[in-house]
Amino acid sequence: xxxxxxxxxxxxxxxxxxxxxxxxxxxxxxxxxxxxxxxxxxxxxxxxxxxxxxxxxxxxxxxxxxxxxxxxxxxxxxxxxxxxxxxxxxxxxxxxxxxxxxxxxxxxxxxxxxxxxxxxxxxxxxxxxxxxxxxxxxxxxxxxxxxxxxxxxxxxxxxxxxxxxxxxxxxxxxxxxxxxxxxxxxxxxxxxxxxxxxxxxxxxxxxxxxxxxxxxxxxxxxxxxxxxxxxxxxxxxxxxxxxxxxxxxxxxxxxxxxxxxxxxxxxxxxxxxxxxxxxxxxxxxxxxxxxxxxxxxxxxxxxxxxxxxxxxxxxxxxxxxxxxxxxxxxxxxxxxxxxxxxxxxxxxxxxxxxxxxxxxxxxxxxxxxxxxxxxxxxxx
Amino acid sequence: xxxxxxxxxxxxxxxxxxxxxxxxxxxxxxxxxxxxxxxxxxxxxxxxxxxxxxxxxxxxxxxxxxxxxxxxxxxxxxxxxxx
Numbered sequence: 001x002x003x004x005x006x007x008x009x010x011x012x013x014x015x016x017x018x019x020x021x022x023x024x025x026x027x028x029x030x031x032x033x034x035x036x037x038x039x040x041x042x043x044x045x046x047x048x049x050x051x052x053x054x055x056x057x058x059x060x061x062x063x064x065x066x067x068x069x070x071x072x073x074x075x076x077x078x079x080x081x082x083x084x085x086x087x088x089x090x091x092x093x094x095x096x097x098x099x100x101x102x103x104x105x106x107x108x109x110x111x112x113x114x115x116x117x118x119x120x121x122x123x124x125x126x127x128x129x130x131x132x133x134x135x136x137x138x139x140x141x142x143x144x145x146x147x148x149x150x151x152x153x154x155x156x157x158x159x160x161x162x163x164x165x166x167x168x169x170x171x172x173x174x175x176x177x178x179x180x181x182x183x184x185x186x187x188x189x190x191x192x193x194x195x196x197x198x199x200x201x202x203x204x205x206x207x208x209x210x211x212x213x214x215x216x217x218x219x220x221x222x223x224x225x226x227x228x229x230x231x232x233x234x235x236x237x238x239x240x241x242x243x244x245x246x247x248x249x250x251x252x253x254x255x256x257x258x259x260x261x262x263x264x265x266x267x268x269x270x271x272x273x274x275x276x277x278x279x280x281x282x283x284x285x286x287x288x289x290x291x292x293x294x295x296x297x298x299x300x301x302x303x304x305x306x307x308x309x310x311x312x313x314x315x316x317x318x319x320x321x322x323x324x325x326x327x328x329x330x331x332x333x334x335x336x337x338x339x340x341x342x343x344x345x346x347x348x349x350x351x352x353x354x355x356x357x358x359x360x361x362x363x364x365x366x367x368x369x370x371x372x373x374x375x376x377x378x379x380x
Numbered sequence: 381x382x383x384x385x386x387x388x389x390x391x392x393x394x395x396x397x398x399x400x401x402x403x404x405x406x407x408x409x410x411x412x413x414x415x416x417x418x419x420x421x422x423x424x425x426x427x428x429x430x431x432x433x434x435x436x437x438x439x440x441x442x443x444x445x446x447x448x449x450x451x452x453x454x455x456x457x458x459x460x461x462x463x
Contacts, residue, residue: 095437129417216440222417223424223440230421301393301425304418363418374396 001294005062012063016070019048025074025339031195032342035188037078039156046111050082054089054231055109061296065238065289072242073249074339076346077195079239080152081114083354086235087228088115088161091172094227095215100174104159116157117232118148118175118201119225125356128163128170129221133203135164135173140210142166142173144181144203152353154199155186161214162203163225169218172225173208181206192345230304232354233311234296237289240314240350243343244282247318247325250340251275254329265328274328278321285314305367312360315350322347381431381459386452393426394448405448420445427451433458 005013023044031037045051050067053059059067064086072079089108092101107113124131133146144164151160158177163170175182187198215224255265255275265271288310295303325340326333333340351357391400398414409415423445424435444454 095440097437215437218442219440222420226417226421299425299429301422301429303425304422308418363416366416370397373399377395377399377401 001291003290009060009063009066013066013070016067017073019044019050020070020074024071024078028075028078028195029336029339029342031075032077033194033336035194035197037081037153037156037195037197041078042081042114042156043111045081051085051111051114052089052109054086055093055105060293061234062290062293065234065293068235068238069242069245069289072239073246074242075195076239076243076343076350077193079235079242080193080196080353083232083235083239084117084152084157085115087117087232088159090231091161091214091224091228095172095219095224097211097214099211100214104174108159113159114153114157116151116154116160116199116201117228118151118154118160118162119229120148120150122147122149128225131163131165131170133162133164135166135171137166137210138207141207142210142213144173144175144206144208146203148201148203150187151184151199151201152193152196154184154201155197160201161224161228162201163220166217170221170225171217172214172220174212174214175203175206175208179206179208190349192342192347192349194345229354230307233307234292236350236354237285237292237307237310237314240311240318240347241282241285241289243347243350244278244285244314244318244321247321247340247343248275248278248282250338250343251278251325251328254332254338271328274324278324281317282321285310285317288313305364308355308360309364311354312357312364315347315357318350319344319347381456383452383456386431386455389430390448390451390455393423393430394451397422403448405452407448408446409448410442410446423451427455427458431455431459 023041053064068079068082071082092104104113108115119128121131121133133144135142135144144162146164148162160175162173162175164173181204183202184199185202187200190198255271258265292303292307292310295306322340322344326344329338329340332338335341394400397419398409403414428434443450445451
């Protein structure tokens with residue numbers, strides 16, 4: 001693995017930071033308070049090509065990671081836009097029909113269409129395979145009935161990838177917002193991700209063409225959602241890295257400026273201990289993200305597990321670092337005058353979305369036991 | 381590519397996820413609970429990288445993936461010259 005960035009990657013990272021500093025960081029707190037991401041910002045991201053970067057593989061995995069990192073540096077909520085939009089793009093790129101790809105990818109690339117990912121329901125979160133939403137075939141159509149919940153950017157997305165049961169088999173469908181029987185309901189007052197414009201999705205005898213099926217019957221969760229969730233975990237891992245780095249940077253600045261007992265906070269050894277751990281653990285998260293990027297670049301099958309580990313570690317670290325950042329900021333860190341308060345709330349969400357960390361722990365530990373058995377078999 | 385070419389690579393890959401000595405080549409890996417949905421995606425990445433073809437929408441058939449024999453047959457069909 002080569003850690004040396006190309007000139008293009010270095011330039012891209014700087015460009016992303018400049019964009020975030022100009023359009024995201026100054027207003028992120030206001031968006032959080034108003035629980036909204038304005039369309040002007042979404043359009044600005046689209047105009048830069050950020051929303052459609054994965055269409056046509058115009059961006060390498062590491063550079064895409066940098067984009068998520070830089071956005072996460074200022075706003076966890078906005079990371080979720082990149083996440084869900086790219087999840088649907090990846091699912092369509094991999095498993096869509098030519099007709100679906102030709103119809104939707106150009107609009108998803110320009111941001112004229114915003115995508116949402118409809119997996120979670122009221123009664124099924126991690127147990128997504130047992131979702132209750134149904135799709136019943138009726139001639140050349142499927143009729144969808146059910147509800148999805150906690151859908152990021154569900155308030156504004158106009159194309160949804162929905163997981164539904166077809167005769168008990170998980171199957172993925174594209175559902176356009178304007179379909180009769182489809183409606184959304186905003187979700188407010190969340191702990192974090194307040195400007196991620198969460199919504200519930202309601203499908204009440206929502207009729208869609210059979211050609212809207214993505215993949216095949218029974219492959220909706222394992223392959224279509226599997227592709228999307230892998231992409232989602234990758235984005236969240238990098239977004240968490242950015243969030244943590246944002247907390248580190250804020251803490252370095254605050255502890256330099258803030259004086260207590262006649263000296264800067266940074267002169268106090270207990271603060272130095274916190275900062276040292278924040279920096280080191282965030283760097284460790286960065287290494288896992290780089291590793292996932294490298295494996296993604298070479299399309300190695302182990303990327304699935306390694307991305308899961310990156311998401312798990314980076315999100316845990318983000319919450320710990322954000323908590324320590326609040327601690328360093330004291331009462332100021334508990335007010336929305338400082339970004340670490342928002343980062344702390346958003347970081348908790350990061351431990352839950354795209355597969356809770358408990359789900360990541362289960363699959364990582366299983367993988368570890370099997371690797372142990374495999375290694376033992378080779379040496380006996 | 382012959383069966384002899386494919387099988388060592390395939391069993392080595394599957395062996396990372398199940399105890400290869402405990403299963404037969406016709407065992408349904410999914411129905412037996414030996415693997416999970418993550419394996420399904422790892423399998424797609426494996427055959428694409430190792431054998432150089434793309435798994436497409438129309439390849440999503442349980443019969444292509446359920447056992448070592450099934451995967452072998454799928455790989456051979458994908459690598460076979462078009463009639």
